[in-house]
Amino acid sequence: MKITNVVETMVWEVMESMLDQQPDMCRCDCCRADMAAYALNRLSPHYAATKKGEVLIKAGSLDRGMNVALLVALTEAMEIVKANPRHEKE
Numbered sequence: 481m482k483i484t485n486v487v488e489t490m491v492w493e494v495m496e497s498m499l500d501q502q503p504d505m506c507r508c509d510c511c512r513a514d515m516a517a518y519a520l521n522r523l524s525p526h527y528a529a530t531k532k533g534e535v536l537i538k539a540g541s542l543d544r545g546m547n548v549a550l551l552v553a554l555t556e557a558m559e560i561v562k563a564n565p566r567h568e569k570e
């Protein structure tokens with residue numbers, strides 16, 4: 481049985497829609513991974529063992545408060561990655 485961090489799934493989803501509104505933000509894999517890692521380190525994980533559990537967590541405990549925390553973490557992540565993009569050094 482594979483377990484999923486529902487917050488991780490949501491971070492990737494929300495990041496995609498935020499990137500749509502940030503045309504000057506780099507979208508390379510390196511920057512995306514950095515943004516996701518930064519945001520996930522600031523958020524509490526919510527693990528689900530099944531697809532059903534994942535849906536329940538998304539619909540229930542991850543309410544508006546969680547969404548706000550997610551947006552705040554991702555906004556910070558974008559600012560930091562934008563200021564210090566790591567792709568150029570490699």
Ligand SMILES: [Zn+2]
Binds near residue numbers: 506508510512
């Ligand atoms: Zn990049």
